[in-house]
Amino acid sequence: MSAAQTRQGTVSLSGAELRRGPRTLWSGLDLDIHPGEFVAVLGPNGSGKTTLLQVLLGLLPLSAGEVRVHGEEPARGSSAVGYIPQQRALDPLTPLRGRDLVGLGLDGHRWGPGLRGRAARRRQVHAALAQVDALDYADAPVGSLSGGEQQRLRVAQALVGDPSLLLADEPLLSLDLARQREVVDLVDRRRRTHDTAVVFVTHELNPVLPVVDRILYLVDGRFRIGTPDEVMTSENLTELYRTDVEVVRVRGRILVVGAEDAPVHHHEEPAAGRQEVGAR
Amino acid sequence: MSTTLELLDVGFVRQALLAGAVLALLAGLLGPLVVGRGMAFAVHGTAELSFAGGAGALLLFGAGAVGWGALVGAVLVALVFGALGLAAHERDSVIGVLLSFGLGLGVLFQSLYTGRSANKFGLLVGQIVGVDTGDLVSLAVTGVVVVGVLGVAYRPLLFASLDPTMAAARGVPVRALSIAFAVLLGATTALGVQIVGALLVLSLLITPAAAAARVTASPLVATVLAVVFAEVAVLGGIVLSLAPGLPISPFVAGIAFVTYLICRVVGSLRTRRRASRTRVPASSTATSTSSQSTLASQSPRPRS
Numbered sequence: 001m002s003a004a005q006t007r008q009g010t011v012s013l014s015g016a017e018l019r020r021g022p023r024t025l026w027s028g029l030d031l032d033i034h035p036g037e038f039v040a041v042l043g044p045n046g047s048g049k050t051t052l053l054q055v056l057l058g059l060l061p062l063s064a065g066e067v068r069v070h071g072e073e074p075a076r077g078s079s080a081v082g083y084i085p086q087q088r089a090l091d092p093l094t095p096l097r098g099r100d101l102v103g104l105g106l107d108g109h110r111w112g113p114g115l116r117g118r119a120a121r122r123r124q125v126h127a128a129l130a131q132v133d134a135l136d137y138a139d140a141p142v143g144s145l146s147g148g149e150q151q152r153l154r155v156a157q158a159l160v161g162d163p164s165l166l167l168a169d170e171p172l173l174s175l176d177l178a179r180q181r182e183v184v185d186l187v188d189r190r191r192r193t194h195d196t197a198v199v200f201v202t203h204e205l206n207p208v209l210p211v212v213d214r215i216l217y218l219v220d221g222r223f224r225i226g227t228p229d230e231v232m233t234s235e236n237l238t239e240l241y242r243t244d245v246e247v248v249r250v251r252g253r254i255l256v257v258g259a260e261d262a263p264v265h266h267h268e269e270p271a272a273g274r275q276e277v278g279a280r
Numbered sequence: 281m282s283t284t285l286e287l288l289d290v291g292f293v294r295q296a297l298l299a300g301a302v303l304a305l306l307a308g309l310l311g312p313l314v315v316g317r318g319m320a321f322a323v324h325g326t327a328e329l330s331f332a333g334g335a336g337a338l339l340l341f342g343a344g345a346v347g348w349g350a351l352v353g354a355v356l357v358a359l360v361f362g363a364l365g366l367a368a369h370e371r372d373s374v375i376g377v378l379l380s381f382g383l384g385l386g387v388l389f390q391s392l393y394t395g396r397s398a399n400k401f402g403l404l405v406g407q408i409v410g411v412d413t414g415d416l417v418s419l420a421v422t423g424v425v426v427v428g429v430l431g432v433a434y435r436p437l438l439f440a441s442l443d444p445t446m447a448a449a450r451g452v453p454v455r456a457l458s459i460a461f462a463v464l465l466g467a468t469t470a471l472g473v474q475i476v477g478a479l480l481v482l483s484l485l486i487t488p489a490a491a492a493a494r495v496t497a498s499p500l501v502a503t504v505l506a507v508v509f510a511e512v513a514v515l516g517g518i519v520l521s522l523a524p525g526l527p528i529s530p531f532v533a534g535i536a537f538v539t540y541l542i543c544r545v546v547g548s549l550r551t552r553r554r555a556s557r558t559r560v561p562a563s564s565t566a567t568s569t570s571s572q573s574t575l576a577s578q579s580p581r582p583r584s
Contacts, residue, residue, distance in 0.1 A: 108438065
């Protein structure tokens with residue numbers, strides 16, 4: 001299912017293993033992601049979904065195996081990789097406007113006064129805002145915007161560096177259905193027009209189901225990789241969760257029943273992992 | 281009025297104005313970051329330990345060492361606060377613990393000190409007229425260092441302060457910057473303690489930036505405004521304090537407070553205007569809430 005690809009992928013993991021303390025989150029992970037491919041990463045809390053993104057961002061080394069992004073070791077702050085964080089409301093008094101938030105995504109990690117190239121920077125920020133239709137509120141304080149608007153700005157912030165790999169960590173969380181669809185559409189449009197590969201961590205498959213090429217389903221160190229039809233079967237998920245799980249297809253949606261009873265080890269892993277990313 | 285003009289010609293008043301101007305510049309530059317990081321309480325704690333350091337130095341080595349004592353106290357404690365990062369709950373209680381300890385220590389040092397009493401109270405309420413050439417030199421050095429570090433690290437610092445999750449994901453060394461920022465803050469606070477006193481450092485490091493944040497969301501404009509507000513408060517405070525011969529801190533704090541009030545009023549008027557402008561599409565919010573509940577019931581997410 002995860003046979004090594006001959007064509008050079010945007011992301012290439014081979015024999016990848018990640019341990020956190022005594023616990024192995026996943027091991028033997030082989031995955032090649034091609035330009036323009038949309039890969040959804042599913043699984044319960046603590047299965048190492050966010051950790052996978054941290055590896056691709058160059059924030060965490062693998063415990064074993066190899067990871068390549070554009071043929072090289074993942075580098076921190078690479079503009080070839082865009083990142084959309086979880087939708088979390090920004091503080092109402094955050095002293096930033098929409099365009100400042102997007103601008104930080106472009107050069108917030110750079111040192112020096114950054115006085116040169118202001119005009120080019122302004123154009124890039126403007127283009128990113130236009131790509132997500134956020135120009136109307138680009139000058140409003142970010143804290144005054146709705147969750148959907150803030151998440152659009154997050155997409156612009158991830159796209160402003162013109163990445164060829166886009167990583168998204170549960171970007172749909174706490175958005176309503178219409179806003180979820182908007183964010184998915186933006187990401188889908190981007191990968192179709194720019195051949196940007198997408199790794200999309202999500203709890204909910206259905207909002208992204210129409211656009212997903214492949215799924216990486218992680219449960220407690222076990223995983224499956226393949227198209228939604230290949231992965232999302234009762235048999236597969238029963239094996240992954242080690243309990244009776246039924247996958248039902250209703251009106252183009254996929255419902256998973258029984259996974260919540262699975263004896264998955266939580267360990268509060270995702271919270272700890274997130275602390276690593278954000279110091280707040 | 282004429283007394284004020286006469287006094288403005290006196291050498292030590294000029295030195296005081298110069299020192300105040302440099303301090304206000306630094307406070308205005310750092311203020312928006314302090315406010316953005318939610319570190320107002322940390323500034324207060326740093327000021328109290330800077331006071332303890334200054335008082336200790338006064339007791340042990342005399343008036344000439346006060347500046348160094350204040351600097352050492354402030355930077356040491358700022359390092360502790362910086363290492364605590366942005367985890368607000370833990371940080372607040374640690375600051376409370378250290379702050380009260382520092383204050384107690386400072387009071388002890390002061391009561392043991394038998395020299396001139398003006399030296400004692402200066403650290404608490406400010407004694408800008410006591411600024412001498414040595415102070416000006418240390419002020420200038422601190423100023424150059426703070427401005428230099430900000431010039432190099434301002435963007436990552438802003439990123440790490442306001443959007444830490446993204447900053448970390450982009451490879452910004454959030455923790456190291458937190459410590460570096462704490463050192464800058466400590467050095468600036470130590471200068472502030474000697475000029476406006478430990479009790480009122482907040483009126484320079486927090487109030488102008490908090491006022492600016494009420495009227496603009498642009499980091500650049502906020503910083504410029506914070507510098508202007510801080511300069512007006514310090515220079516205005518010094519000038520107003522000359523004729524009555526009172527300490528400068530009540531004047532500095534008073535001007536800063538009035539600026540803040542004005543900015544709050546302006547800011548809330550503007551928010552109200554913006555709200556009334558955008559409050560048109562009420563129907564779309566109604567549909568979005570109803571779809572939220574449909575989503576919850578149809579969600580394939582394994583819920584426990």
